[in-house]
Amino acid sequence: MIDLHYWPTPNGHKITLFLEEAGLPYTIKPVNIGKGEQFEPAFLKISPNNRMPAIVDKAPADGGEPISVFESGAILQYLAEKTGRFLPADLRGRTTVMEWLFWQVGGLGPMLGQNNHFNRYAPEKIPYAIDRYVRETHRLYGVLDKRLEGRDFIAGNDYTIADMAAYPWTVSHENQGMNPADFPNFKRWFERIRERAATQRAYAIADTIEGKLDASSDEEARRNLFGR
Structure with missing residues (x-):
């Protein structure tokens, strides 16, 4: 059984996508980031960067004590290796998937996150920042579009953790x-x-989470997300 410390954000959705595809048993442990639950000591023990998602695998492959994993890219890699799914075993296929996984965690996610922040949440509109991140978002979509030419999925014809990311x-x-x-x-x-x-099951889970806050209007959520 896996405990998934989760909130319905893009990074949270990555992990439910994998778990639903793989059919692994898991329990959702909500981490209300708008209320600052990501800063609680118990959560920081498994996610010292005070970010979700994080998992605790109570039945790791080595048969030892439960193991915790934080950072969404690391979690996807861990789960793929645990199950032997969505990550090719051959050197070249695995390398391609890992390239595009790192492209997402190092570029696509951070840049689109800044786009979202300066367009929706920043206390003042800064045209330079908005233009910069919208342009970079457009560039990254172009990179992805070119990569997908002639392919069903990012790494080829098979669905992998690169797509889930x-x-x-x-x-x-x-x-x-x-x-x-x-x-x-x-x-x-x-x-x-x-x-x-x-995918549909994974996104339906988000609708069951209670207490979602609108950081564009809720001051407590803004402080916990952007001010600590």
Whole structure:
């Protein structure tokens, strides 16, 4: 059994996508980041960067004590290795998936996150920042669109953790100022993943989480998300 410390954000969705695809038993442990629960000592023991998601695997492959993993990319890699799924075993295939996983955690996620922040949450509109991050978002969508030319998924014809990492960050493409029609390969990929039964189950989980706050209007949420 896996405990998933979760909140319905793009990084949280990455892990439910994997768990639903793999059929692993897991329990949701909500971490209300708007209320500052990511700073509680018990959570910091498993996620010292005070970010979710994090997992605790109570039945690790080595048969030892429960193991905790933080950082969404590391969690995806851990789960893929645990199950032997969604990460190729051959050197070249694995290397390709890891390249694109790191592309997401190092570029796509942070840049789209800044786009979202300066467009929706920043206390003042800063045209330079908005323009910078919208332009970078557009560039990254272009990189993804070009990569998907002639491929069903990022690493080829198989669905992998690279896709699970990237997809949740593109769900809010309209809020990011992106038009899928400008990126036809991306559009096909996005719709292909959205239609997967496991994707629909994963996103349905978000609707069951109580206490979601609107950081654009809730001052407590703003302090906990941006001010600590």
